[in-house]
């Protein structure tokens with residue numbers, strides 16, 4: 001399962017890997033960003 005975020009409406013959309021025709025179900029956009037897991041990396045520099 002891969003998560004993507006629409007580049008237009010910024011909604012989280014999920015696509016099936018086999019589904020090649022990617023299109024936003026909300027606004028019909030075809031621009032997507034690969035969604036990153038929001039892991040806050042805190043590096044202690046000291």
Ligand SMILES: [Zn+2]
Pocket residue numbers: 006007008009010011024025026027028029
């Ligand atoms: Zn959209």
